[in-house]
Amino acid sequence: MKSELESGGSVERAANGAARFASVNPWWAQFLDAAGLDMTGARGDGCYIETADGRTLLDCLAGFGTANLGHAHASLLARFADALQQTSVNVFPFECAESQRLLADKLIALSGRRFGKVFFATTGAEAVESAVKFAMTSTGRPDVVAFRDAFHGLSMFSSFMTGNRFWTEALPWKPGNVHHVDAHNFAALEDMLASRKVAAVVFEPVAGSSSAQHWNAHTSARLAALCRATGTKLIADEVYCGLGRTGTWFGIDAIGMRDASAAPDMIVVSKGLTGGLVPLAAVLLGDADFDAVFGVPGKAKVQGSTFGGNRLAMHCGLIVLDLVERERLVGNAAAMGALIEARIAARFDGRVTVRGRGLALSLALDTEFAPPFGRSMSDVWLDLMDGGVLAMPNSAAPDSLRLSPPLIFGVDEVDFLIDRLDEALQP
Ligand SMILES: Cc1ncc(COP(=O)(O)O)c(C=O)c1O
Known part of the structure; x- marks a missing residue:
């Protein structure tokens, strides 16, 4: 993702995106293109979204917290x-x-x-x-x-x-x-x-x-x-x-x-x-x-x-x-939220703080590991996206990462998220 930002190709892609969405919001399209975030969510399935260019992302946003049942829920x-x-x-x-x-x-x-x-x-x-x-x-x-x-x-x-x-x-x-x-x-x-x-x-x-x-x-x-x-x-x-x-x-x-x-x-x-x-x-x-x-x-x-x-x-x-x-999803949200918290405590030794309740969560880096001593949350976020996890910084607190996955989130999804987070936190 970072190399995308730095590459000259992104300028051309940004211009293309802006032209394609001239009648809607060319500036937003241009920003997404320039940041390498120009994805089209082509297909959703449960907690996952497949993009038009063939990537699979674990959806930890659920459409700003709307898709409680995940995507394409059959019933x-x-x-x-x-x-x-x-x-x-x-x-x-x-x-x-x-x-x-x-x-x-x-x-x-x-x-x-x-x-x-x-x-x-x-x-x-x-x-x-x-x-x-x-x-x-x-x-x-x-x-x-x-x-x-x-x-x-x-x-x-x-x-x-x-x-x-x-x-x-x-x-x-x-x-x-x-x-x-x-x-x-x-x-x-x-x-x-x-x-x-x-x-x-x-x-x-x-x-x-x-x-x-x-x-x-x-x-x-x-x-x-x-x-x-x-x-x-x-x-x-x-x-x-x-x-x-x-x-x-x-x-x-x-x-x-x-x-x-x-x-x-x-x-x-x-x-x-x-x-x-x-x-x-x-x-x-x-x-x-x-x-x-x-x-x-x-x-x-x-x-x-x-x-x-x-x-x-x-x-x-x-x-x-x-x-x-x-589907007892309220209880599941409580259980999966607690699991995310427990896994983070066990794996990251105080480097990551979890706030929130259930699956309304926000992650922050301990000051000792944040800039100037370590990686910024935006670096971690972009690496998570590269690793296949869809998340976003909080608008009012960009040094923290918002997690609002579908309430159908399971243990496999928690483990995938924690593994990718581990990779993203590496210096
Ligand atoms: C707590 C809260 N209140 C109000 C709103 C506004 O909702 P809407 O975007 O549907 O107008 C939001 C949207 O993100 C929200 O998070």
């Missing part, structure tokens, strides 16, 4: 094809579709009935914004607090909740009502919430883009208590970590936020819900917050979405959750 494809055949009307304005009720009931049941209502949206960012709108409507307050380095999507408002200027510095506008605080800076948080102007605090129980930094039972209970004491809604953004990825159905359970008195007011889920096939997101919330929006004339119009409850996406969600349950 998913057959049942989804069946649902497609039977869907002669997909979006119908004057109904509460039966499939919406079924999927909402399923999500409520999986949450242990901690929530009574579900609102469907299309993307993660839209669902996070929906939750914030519900909090603002329900409390009548205008402000939002999010954590530095968290990621909440790139729609207009979500971009600014995403606590990293990297994503917004090119925009000549910023909302006045989004505030950021460092995770665990309770003194600053207390000051902000004391104003009683904050409608919601948004947090990721296990983060995706900022090296899987996670809360624990103690700090999350403290966060929930602070929100409760000030009448602020607590929103858990589980777009990435929800629905099994952390080895529990919800990220809040993985961090020990089990006590009903410490539960967030809303949970947002998305990526894993439809196995990477169609976009779908959902907000789980309590009856009181839901009714404060949709039960009040004049307020119900505050949020809605053309494709939000479309039948095909509902069917897909039902099929995926059923398969994740039947």
Whole structure:
């Protein structure tokens, strides 16, 4: 991969890529070509992706964490094809579709009935914004607090909740009502919430883009208590970590936020819900917050979405959750995450640190082995790609490597990953 970057041939290839994708994003195509990362995922099969030029890659990204069931899952494809055949009307304005009720009931049941209502949206960012709108409507307050380095999507408002200027510095506008605080800076948080102007605090129980930094039972209970004491809604953004990825159905359970008195007011889920096939997101919330929006004339119009409850996406969600349950993939995510951690501890003697829960993981190099003393994580990443492992650096912490493999990951896959990592760490 590195020799590719250095070779003169890459310049020509970059120009070719840019020309081919002139109508979409020539600059991205050019970057991928120049970096030797211009792959076409020609065929997927379970945890593996075959590229058009004949390479086989162990997929440790699962389409940004969407492909929970891996690729080309036979039952998913057959049942989804069946649902497609039977869907002669997909979006119908004057109904509460039966499939919406079924999927909402399923999500409520999986949450242990901690929530009574579900609102469907299309993307993660839209669902996070929906939750914030519900909090603002329900409390009548205008402000939002999010954590530095968290990621909440790139729609207009979500971009600014995403606590990293990297994503917004090119925009000549910023909302006045989004505030950021460092995770665990309770003194600053207390000051902000004391104003009683904050409608919601948004947090990721296990983060995706900022090296899987996670809360624990103690700090999350403290966060929930602070929100409760000030009448602020607590929103858990589980777009990435929800629905099994952390080895529990919800990220809040993985961090020990089990006590009903410490539960967030809303949970947002998305990526894993439809196995990477169609976009779908959902907000789980309590009856009181839901009714404060949709039960009040004049307020119900505050949020809605053309494709939000479309039948095909509902069917897909039902099929995926059923398969994740039947194949016991939540337990598998916990077991494989623990195995990765154990293998890394045994093989690398403290050189590599693992953060996260289940299969929502992030790897970092111990400072003693990182530059200037050893290899950088980007070197390790490129060598892993050369060795046949698809992974990527975290956008908010590029010196760490994100691992979000399909929940069907097995022992063979763990061993392959660890062997390739061993090779990539060699000086
Ligand atoms: C935690 C989190 N929230 C929100 C989003 C935004 O989701 P989407 O890209 O579907 O809008 C993401 C996407 O990566 C995410 O990881």
